[in-house]
Amino acid sequence: MSTAMPFDADAPLISDVTAAVKTAGRTLRDRYTTHARGVSLNEVVDEIHANDDAVLDVLREPLLRARRGSHWADDELAGGALPPGEWWVVDPAEGNINHVHGMPDWAVTATLVRDNQPVLTVVHLPLTGDTYTAVAGHGAQLNDRPLKVSAKTELAAALVGTGQAKPGEDMDTFRRIGESVTAMLVNGLVVRVSVPATMQLIHVAAGRMDAFWQFSDVRSGLVAGALLVLEAGGTVTDLAGEPWSTGSRDFLAAAPGIHTPALTVLKPIA
Numbered sequence: 566m567s568t569a570m571p572f573d574a575d576a577p578l579i580s581d582v583t584a585a586v587k588t589a590g591r592t593l594r595d596r597y598t599t600h601a602r603g604v605s606l607n608e609v610v611d612e613i614h615a616n617d618d619a620v621l622d623v624l625r626e627p628l629l630r631a632r633r634g635s636h637w638a639d640d641e642l643a644g645g646a647l648p649p650g651e652w653w654v655v656d657p658a659e660g661n662i663n664h665v666h667g668m669p670d671w672a673v674t675a676t677l678v679r680d681n682q683p684v685l686t687v688v689h690l691p692l693t694g695d696t697y698t699a700v701a702g703h704g705a706q707l708n709d710r711p712l713k714v715s716a717k718t719e720l721a722a723a724l725v726g727t728g729q730a731k732p733g734e735d736m737d738t739f740r741r742i743g744e745s746v747t748a749m750l751v752n753g754l755v756v757r758v759s760v761p762a763t764m765q766l767i768h769v770a771a772g773r774m775d776a777f778w779q780f781s782d783v784r785s786g787l788v789a790g791a792l793l794v795l796e797a798g799g800t801v802t803d804l805a806g807e808p809w810s811t812g813s814r815d816f817l818a819a820a821p822g823i824h825t826p827a828l829t830v831l832k833p834i835a
Contacts, residue, residue: 575684575700575701576703578631578677578685578700579687581631582628582631582677583687583696584627585623585627585628585631585675586624586674586675586687586688586696587689587696589623589624589657589689590672590673590690591691592622593616593619593620593657593658593664593671593673593691596619597692600667601666601667602665602666603665613658613665616657616658616664616665617657617658620673624657624675625637625655628655628675629653632653634651635650635651635677636650636652636653637652638652638654638678638784641785642730642783642785644781644782644783644784644811645782645784646811647678647681647784647811649680652678653676653678654676654678654683655674655676656672656674656763656786659671659673659688659763659764659785660672660763662760669692670759670760670764671690671761671764672689672761672763673688674785675687676788678784678788678811681810681811681812682810683788683789684700684701686699686788686792686793688763688767688789688793695707697712697767697789697793699770699795699796701792702796705793705795705797707767712771712772713771714769714794714797714819715772715775715820715822716772716822717775717823718822718823719822719826720752720753720823720827720830722754723775723776724754724757725749725755725757725775725776725778725819726756726758726765726768726774726777727742727745727758727777727779728742728758728759728765728779729742729781730783734781738780741780742758744834745778745780746758748830748831748834749830749831752826753827762777762786762790763786763790765790766787766789766793766794766818767793769797769799769818769819770793770794770796770799771797772797772820776818776819776827777790778816778817778818778827779815779816780804781816782811782812782813782814782815787811790818791809791816798820799818799819799821800817800818800820800821800824801817801818803815803816804816804817804832804835805835817831
């Protein structure tokens with residue numbers, strides 16, 4: 566059963582969601598160090614879980630309260646379609662591995678997904694204070710300034726990117742990542758391979774990068790950026806060229822003039 570409602574019913578939520586995400590961001594910022602934490606795998610994993618737990622403690626209840634009747638998607642590394650209805654898909658420390666290693670590329674994200682389509686998102690970068698927001702049908706903003714994707718049309722002039730979605734992907738996914746990077750090195754201008762996905766997708770939405778693709782369906786790394794790119798005028802599909810949803814197996818977000826040539830390169834690999 567669909568829970569469709571007018572876009573204007575979502576817009577008033579943005580202030581409450583932004584406040585909750587910024588509060589969570591302060592918690593994550595207070596835990597940040599400029600040196601790496603943890604040496605063994607177990608120690609690194611413990612640091613990652615401690616970050617998640619600390620942020621979720623202050624983020625979960627305000628979001629569920631902001632949208633009565635909404636549900637919570639518990640596993641941030643899960644993929645595939647969600648049951649019908651409204652779900653909060655949250656990454657309490659998007660780029661957690663960077664945070665634990667003393668790097669600056671991390672954020673807190675919260676996205677409301679309705680019937681497997683993102684309809685509202687907030688991405689907050691605590692170290693810079695920047696906040697990216699989007700509501701379906703209302704555009705995308707960086708600190709209340711409208712975002713617009715790149716106007717490029719030549720793949721040979723494009724800055725593009727990809728990355729793994731999580732540790733321990735299967736060998737076929739690793740092979741496709743490698744082949745796609747090689748293909749884009751040949752056909753594009755420069756290729757970035759980094760994590761997390763959201764930190765690249767905000768660049769696509771802002772016109773600083775031209776495309777991002779991923780051979781994955783991990784929802785928490787894609788839903789926020791997908792909505793930001795769409796609302797900034799970009800194109801978001803799977804690697805077969807079909808409209809993307811949380812049920813899609815893979816992902817491509819690009820400026821309109823770059824999407825088709827990028828898809829031509831990536832589709833045979835997917």
